[in-house]
Amino acid sequence: MIPDDRIQLLLELYLQDRASESERRELLDIIDGRPDIDWYALLAPSFREDGADGTFTPEKWQPVLDAILQQEPLEQPAPRIRYLRRTWWAAAAAMLLIAGAATWLFTGRNAGPEPIQAIVTDIPAGGDHAVLRLANGQQITLDSVQGNIVQQGSLQVSNDSGAVSYQGKTAAPEYHTLYTRKGGQYRLRLPDGTLVWLNAASSITFPTYFDGDTRKVSITGEAYFEVAKNAVQPFIVQVNQMHITVLGTHFNINAYNDEPDAKTTLLEGAVRVTAGRYMAVLAPGQQARVAKDRPLTIVDDVNVEDVIAWKNGYTVFENADIATIMRQVARWYDVEVVFEGEMPARRFVGGISRNSSLQDVLRLLEFENVNLKIEGRKIIVKP
Known part of the structure; x- marks a missing residue:
């Protein structure tokens, strides 16, 4: 059994972007195999030490935690195709939520080049x-x-x-x-x-x-x-x-x-x-x-x-450029996407539940340094 202090150290290294590849893999493997972990207790110190306001509560964290831990497929898998309870991309999605949505909720820190505009009325998932x-x-x-x-x-x-x-x-x-x-x-x-x-x-x-x-x-x-x-x-x-x-x-x-x-x-x-x-x-x-x-x-x-993650309730992208990701966003959230200027040749790996709101998706993209601006139901992507 991996001790809690080891898991907490791995979380802190990941959130600070100091984890090695082996440490990142170790953390994802833990998420995949340890549904019993008390994430509230392990994550709270990290956010408080990072300058949070001390309002870390189970109620406030629950929406993010649900997205992290609820990884059951919405439909029964097809015969002869093996599905783990949490596939690698589900674990990666969980870590994106930890590093993105959780950080936004509790520290107000923004890694992107330009803070995303507040969405007055959030757009729900399809x-x-x-x-x-x-x-x-x-x-x-x-x-x-x-x-x-x-x-x-x-x-x-x-x-x-x-x-x-x-x-x-x-x-x-x-x-x-x-x-x-x-x-x-x-x-x-x-x-x-x-x-x-x-x-x-x-x-x-x-x-x-x-x-x-x-x-x-x-x-x-x-x-x-x-x-x-x-x-x-x-x-x-x-x-x-x-x-x-x-x-x-x-x-x-x-x-x-x-x-x-x-x-x-x-x-x-x-x-x-x-x-x-x-x-x-x-x-x-x-x-x-x-x-x-x-x-x-x-x-x-x-x-x-x-390929069939959409059918099982997830939006997943592997080695995808921002244009590919935003086409999925436009279709599922019924929004218009406009690109201003030439987009850098960056590639992304990750995923998120299709039940997540548009705000959740855009915050994760912003955490990955994607420059976004919101005008009603229009999303403007800038270099």
């Missing part, structure tokens, strides 16, 4: 918001209705707790579209039992039942699929310039128009990705990337936990 558009053009805002929302012949469409599901079928296939705006996400069970998680600013168009030799859907934005197995009726996803063909598998597609690449990442099974005259069959852990005017490329050994 949530389960979506619209279902039927074949006749009717649009159903799913936030405001629950239970059986469509009854057409034997087709029954139900909406419950952020998920819409289909049972039965219409006399002939009709096409419905489920879409989210910025700040929204939703889940869908297709007529064949396939499960779909839809990220913010995304859509999926699908038939009310699958007939013929294939099961075809089209998407925009980002979606995670757990495809129901059917060896005689392949499942096909059309997105931008890509066709993804599967029999039964788990995979993620990120194909936002404002991203430089469209990416298909395989977690389980096998998929065939076709883009123009290029084709590749992915194995688990591989990612297919398609960019404008460039051929399809394959990346091996992708960290799939990072």
Whole structure:
């Protein structure tokens, strides 16, 4: 058992940016394996010795502590994919909160080049918001209705707790579209039992039942699929310039128009990705990337936990530039992001719960010396 004074020393070294790489790793390993630690007792001396006002209380610290210690995934993990209770990025997110949000709360210290403006009304995180558009053009805002929302012949469409599901079928296939705006996400069970998680600013168009030799859907934005197995009726996803063909598998597609690449990442099974005259069959852990005017490329050994972190309730970035991070922020918090001047070529590693407010996210970025200015729902990023 590692003594408390050792853990406290590691915390102090980390907060003062004096920890070696081995000491940082030791601290993250402790966070990963010691849910019993009394963080209140260990952190309070550090903040008081650093010039805090002595108002360190469990009540004041609770929101930050919750974000540090509550690392259970929101959804059950896919079969055959191992998830630790706290993955490395969850531990890294915890340390970002300790070093960023906690420091701001108790010392008022600011490491950034320009203090972030106070946000008079904080912007909450996104949530389960979506619209279902039927074949006749009717649009159903799913936030405001629950239970059986469509009854057409034997087709029954139900909406419950952020998920819409289909049972039965219409006399002939009709096409419905489920879409989210910025700040929204939703889940869908297709007529064949396939499960779909839809990220913010995304859509999926699908038939009310699958007939013929294939099961075809089209998407925009980002979606995670757990495809129901059917060896005689392949499942096909059309997105931008890509066709993804599967029999039964788990995979993620990120194909936002404002991203430089469209990416298909395989977690389980096998998929065939076709883009123009290029084709590749992915194995688990591989990612297919398609960019404008460039051929399809394959990346091996992708960290799939990072790729689907959004589905499990986290925003995670690994070796990401500030533009990539702010695109995620804009979509999830429904804000406008403007860049002034040329951004330095810096890379970031970290993450935070998707339940965190915009203020929490921006404070962490500010702690990492990102120069931000707030004007209403506009975020201005400066060099």
